[in-house]
Structures are given as C-alpha cells and as structure tokens.
Amino acid sequence: MTQALSTQAVIAVIGAGAMGAGIAQVAAAAGHTVKLLDNRPGAAAQAIAGIAAQFEKMAAKGKMRPEAAQAAGERLQAAVQLADLADAALVVEAIVENLQVKQTLFKDLEAVVSEGCILASNTSSISITAIGAALKSPQRLAGLHFFNPAPLMALVEVVSGLATDRAVADTLFATAAAWGKTPVHAKSTPGFIVNRVARPYYAEALRVLTEGGADCATLDACCREAGGFRMGPFELMDMIGHDVNFAVTQSVWRAFFNDPRFLPSLVQQDLVDAGFLGRKSGRGFFDYSASAAKPLAATEPLRAQPNDIVLYGQSAAAQALATRLQANSVSFTQSQALGDTVASAGGATLRVTDGRTAARCAFDTQKPNTVLMDLALDYQTATRLAVSVAAQCDSSAANHAIGVLQAAGFAVSPLQDIPGLIVMRTVAMLANEAADAVNQGVCDTTAVDTAMRLGVNYPCGPLAWANAIGIDKLSTVLAHLAQTYGEDRYRTSPLIQHQLYAAKVFS
Numbered sequence: 325m326t327q328a329l330s331t332q333a334v335i336a337v338i339g340a341g342a343m344g345a346g347i348a349q350v351a352a353a354a355g356h357t358v359k360l361l362d363n364r365p366g367a368a369a370q371a372i373a374g375i376a377a378q379f380e381k382m383a384a385k386g387k388m389r390p391e392a393a394q395a396a397g398e399r400l401q402a403a404v405q406l407a408d409l410a411d412a413a414l415v416v417e418a419i420v421e422n423l424q425v426k427q428t429l430f431k432d433l434e435a436v437v438s439e440g441c442i443l444a445s446n447t448s449s450i451s452i453t454a455i456g457a458a459l460k461s462p463q464r465l466a467g468l469h470f471f472n473p474a475p476l477m478a479l480v481e482v483v484s485g486l487a488t489d490r491a492v493a494d495t496l497f498a499t500a501a502a503w504g505k506t507p508v509h510a511k512s513t514p515g516f517i518v519n520r521v522a523r524p525y526y527a528e529a530l531r532v533l534t535e536g537g538a539d540c541a542t543l544d545a546c547c548r549e550a551g552g553f554r555m556g557p558f559e560l561m562d563m564i565g566h567d568v569n570f571a572v573t574q575s576v577w578r579a580f581f582n583d584p585r586f587l588p589s590l591v592q593q594d595l596v597d598a599g600f601l602g603r604k605s606g607r608g609f610f611d612y613s614a615s616a617a618k619p620l621a622a623t624e625p626l627r628a629q630p631n632d633i634v635l636y637g638q639s640a641a642a643q644a645l646a647t648r649l650q651a652n653s654v655s656f657t658q659s660q661a662l663g664d665t666v667a668s669a670g671g672a673t674l675r676v677t678d679g680r681t682a683a684r685c686a687f688d689t690q691k692p693n694t695v696l697m698d699l700a701l702d703y704q705t706a707t708r709l710a711v712s713v714a715a716q717c718d719s720s721a722a723n724h725a726i727g728v729l730q731a732a733g734f735a736v737s738p739l740q741d742i743p744g745l746i747v748m749r750t751v752a753m754l755a756n757e758a759a760d761a762v763n764q765g766v767c768d769t770t771a772v773d774t775a776m777r778l779g780v781n782y783p784c785g786p787l788a789w790a791n792a793i794g795i796d797k798l799s800t801v802l803a804h805l806a807q808t809y810g811e812d813r814y815r816t817s818p819l820i821q822h823q824l825y826a827a828k829v830f831s
Contacts, residue, residue, distance in 0.1 A: 326494035328502035329442075331355035333413035336403070338362070338429065340371035343446055344418035346474030349375045352399045353388075353475075354503040359412065361403040368402035375400060378475070406436050414499070416468055418446040426450065427458035434460055442492055444468035448519060449575050452485030452512035462487035468496055469516060470505075471779050479778035480505045485512045506778055508771035514579030517767050518779035519572055521786065523586050524753035526569065529557035529746065530589035537742035538622065538710070540609045545621035546737055549708035551747040552701035552783035558609040562602035566595045584813040585757070621708070624736040627727035629654065630669035637661030640792075641676050644703030648732035663689075666697070670724025672717070678797065679744045679752070679804030682714035692716035695725035698739075699748035699793070701783050708735040710745045743808045744801055752801045754782075755790035756817050759830075762787070763819035769830050787830035795823045795830075 329335075335351040337344050340362035352358045352375065360368045376397035383393035403409055415433055417426060430443055437443075443465045445455055456462030467483025480500040484493045493509060500507035510516045515523070529543055537543070544556020561569050570592045577586040595601070595608060602608030610619065633649065633656035635642045645667060649656050667674040675685065677696045686694035694714040700706035709729055713722045729736050739745055744752065758772045767775070773785020790798050799820055806814035823830065 326491065326498050328498040329356075329413055329495065334359060334411050336361065336409040336412035336415040337418060338409075338415065339418035339446075340364070340367040341418065343470065343472060343474060344416075345371040345375055346472065347416055347418060347446065347470055348372075348400060349378060349475050350470075350503050350505070352396045353379070355399075357399050357401065359401045359403040359409055361406070361409065372397075372400045372402055406432055409433070410436050410438070412437055412441055414442045414444060414496075416444045416446060421447060421450060423450050423454055426455050430455060430465065431458055442466070442495060444496060446470055449515065449572060451514075452483050452488065454485075456485045456487050463489040464492055466493050466496055467510075467512065467516070468500070471518075477778070478504075478506045479518070479775055480507045481510045481516050481518065481775065481779075482507050483510045483512050483516050488512075506774060508767060508775050510771065510775075511766045513761075513764070513766050515572075515576045517761060517772055517775040520576060520766070521754060521757045521761055521772060521776055522780050523573060523576060524757055525553075525750060525780075526557050526561055526573065526592075527587070527589065528750045528753055530591055532739075532742050532746055532749075533558075534589065534591055535742055536740055537746065538737065538739045539619070541619035542621040542710075542737050542739075543746050545708055546698065546710045546739075546746050547750070549735070550698055550700040550706045550710065551751065552706075554781045554783075557750075561592070562608035562610055562612075564602065565604055566592055566601045566608055570596050584811055585815075587813065621735075622737050623708075624711075624726050624730070624738055627723045627730055629731045630724045630727045631655070633657070633667060633669045633728055633731070634659055635667050636665045639666060639676070641666045641697070641700075641703050644700075645728070645732050647704060648734075652731060652733060654731045667725075667728050669728050670721055672721035672725035672728075674725045674728060677712075677743075677745045677748045677801070679749065679801035679808075681741045681743050681808070682712045683716065683741055684743075684808075686714035686716045693718055693721035693725075695722055696745065697729065698745040699751060701789075706734065708737055710737045710739045710747070712739045712741045712745060715741065744805055748801060749805060751786070751789055751793070752798055752805070753814075754786040755793075755798055756802055756820060758786040759790070759817035759819040759823075763817055790820070791829040795820065795828075799824045 335356045336359045337348045338361045348358045348360045362368045379393035379397050382388040383390045452467045456465040466488045469481035471477035471479050482493050482497045497507045540558040544558050547553045547556045573588045600607045606612050635658050664675045672693045673691045674695050682694050682696045686692050696712045698710040726736050769787050773788050776782045802816045
C-alpha cells in the first residue's frame, strides 16, 4: 500500500492567494514544514500571518490545542525565490489559470527540486497532460485539486495526466488522506469530475427559465425544498459569479469540441455582457441592493381538501403521501398499483413526471385530467413540490390534485408544462453525466458520488440517486427529454443503457 509523505517532508506551495494559503494551512496543520512563495512582494508573509491568526482562532474555539496551533504557525516559512524550494518533497502550484504560465513555472522548478520531488497543480480546469507536456519528467506531475476554502472543504481531486506515474498519484492520494481530506482519483479530462458533472445543475435550470417554466425564485425553492440541494441553481450562480460560472461552462463546452450537453446559455451570456455578475456586482438573477425585496417562490393558494382521495401502489411518493395524509388526519383509500398513477381525486390523476409534458402524458394515457408532480429527494420530508397541469385538464380537477398535495403538507409551486419539471430533469441529467464520466474512465462510481457530495454539497451522489429513482425510470425520463427536444444533449449514457439491460444498479 502506497504511503503518504512523511511529516518530515517539506511541502512547498506557490501562490499565496486564497487557495494557496488554504493549502499551506492544511499542510502545516498536518505537521509539515511549509514554504510559501508568491511573486508579489510581501504576499507570502502576509498570507502566513493570516494563517497563523486562523490557527489562533481555532485554538481559542477549542478546535486545536494552543501548543499545536503555535507549532503549526511556526512551521510556515515565506520563500523568496524558487531556489528556496530545493528541499521540497512536494510542490503544489496555485497560481493564475494560464497554461503557458504554469508550464514555464514547472519547467523552472525541474531545474531546482530533486528528481524525487512530486509536482502538483491545483488547477480546476487546465489539462494536466498539457501542463506536463512541457516537462522533462512529466510522470511526476499530477493534479491536486482542492476546493475553496481548502481548510474546510473535504474533497481533493487527484488528477492523473497521460504521463502521470500511478505511484505519484497514489502518493498524493495517501497524503491528502493523511491531511484529513477525502481524495478521489480522476483522469485529466475537461472539468475533471466536479466541474464536469455539475454542469447540468445550472444548464437545466437555465433551459427551464429560458422556456418560461417558472421564475428564478420558484425554481430555486423547488431545488432546495424538494431536491434537497443546499442552494438553488440561480442563487448559486449569483454567489459564484456569472463571469466565473459562464467561463467554466464555456471552457468545458469548447474542450469537448462543442458537445451540446455543455452548451452555454444566452441568458447567462447577457448577464455577463451587462456586468450583472451576481452578489459581487450587486445584481445577477437577483437584486442585492439594500432596498431590494427578496423574491418569493410562486405558491398555489390553498385549495379545498378533497374527500375522495385514492392512493395507488407502494411507490416512494404514494407511501409518503399516505404517511403525511394520515399525520394530518386526512382520510383516503388505498388501491393496487395502477401504472405510474400515484393518486386520484375529483377526477384528476396525479403522477410523478417521467420526462413527458403533462399534455403529452394526458394524450398518451387518454386521461385528460392529468397533473404531474416533480421528483423529491425524500417525499416524506420535502416541504415543496412543483406541479404541471395538462392543457386538457379541467380546472376543477387540477384543484383537486393540488388539494391532495396541500392536504399532505406540501407547498405547491406551479410550473408551465415543461418536460421533466425541474428537479427530475436536473437529477436525471446529473446522473447521466456522472455515468458518462464513469463510462469514459474518468473515475469510478464511488469517486463520482463522493466528489459531488463533498465538492458541491449535493444531498446525494448522482448515481446513488439514480439507483433510488430506478434505472428504468431514469432511462425513461432521459428518452422522453431527448424525444421532446430532438437534441443530442439528452442522449442516454451507454453505461445507463448497460445497467438497464443488465438489470443492475450502480455500485
């Protein structure tokens, strides 16, 4: 088993910005002497003072012993030039995201450090293979991608380029684990794991917004309160900054030779062009000025409680409705499964979306009074659900369907008749992209689920979520989206097709 670098090994970090300082803090806290270098006069010393202050705060809060905090601070050294890093066993680069600048730096480092020194880049988007192509010994270069803020975020992507020695990647993996992080192996492809697999979270919300499915506040609320995501896609993009988020999307799209799955949004392009970059500019999808009122999610007014509720089968949605209605002392009857129908009341049929529009579903099933409900991470605990109503549906029947959900304690958000609503189509596309990453050898199933939970705080790994939904259901949703839009964007991953035909779950 590959061993982590000894705490006697000197770690060098180049770049004293937020990421570089964070990585230096992690390594020093783990017991290493850390040399921090920055080409800005005084930047390294200033960063070290800030890190030492963080250690003192941790000691004051009881998160570190005072003597340990002092010792960790004393292990930090400001380097003046590359030659000062000659004794480093590992050099982590955390400078500007520019290929040529990184190549030049690592070429210069090769002339300074020992042959056994491992070189690592914290790049989030630049090819490790491309960086290594400029080196005499590209086999000792790998990606060591921390997430911001590095001291708090658990995930580290250990990225292997085409020339990276497996022993080097394994040593970095073991070292990151010894530093208290959760590392995952990844192949150097555009976006690695997280920045690639996360694209649909933004892309599907932007597509639904573009088609007038609902406003930003409503879509965000559904993703949080039904999907279990910590932040909705629009508030998250506003926090990241549209210049940054749009640039990453463009980078991944171009790197995949304009694959439509990663197509950037004209809506976000307009925000960037207007300088509406989100929180940092005071305006993005939302207005952050002091006088601005916080927008509220669209919520259906309370309907009369139906008195003829029937629940069908034992699906997660049906079981949750039964539990919630019973808890609210609402009477209902139960019947055997009836296709995908979850409930009925007042002539309305309530179903979980399968990627078709409600109108299409009503047409296909010859049940005009069809109302679709969205996916929830956990129907037992979700507080909000999105619904769409078929154009053929009678308004009285729609009221009864909405009344069923309200009687079960859900806030109900109306969406236009968009295929897959918002949570279902988003999760389906996240799982699809995760499956493609595994299918293409970027990482394994465990790594992709771990990376998405820890790197972007998803409530569930996308492939674990696919298992929970059912591979057959997921495949159906993707097929219906592809049929509706007629775009290669919604093609089903070969791995999902394999799991479907082989009757397997992701493991």
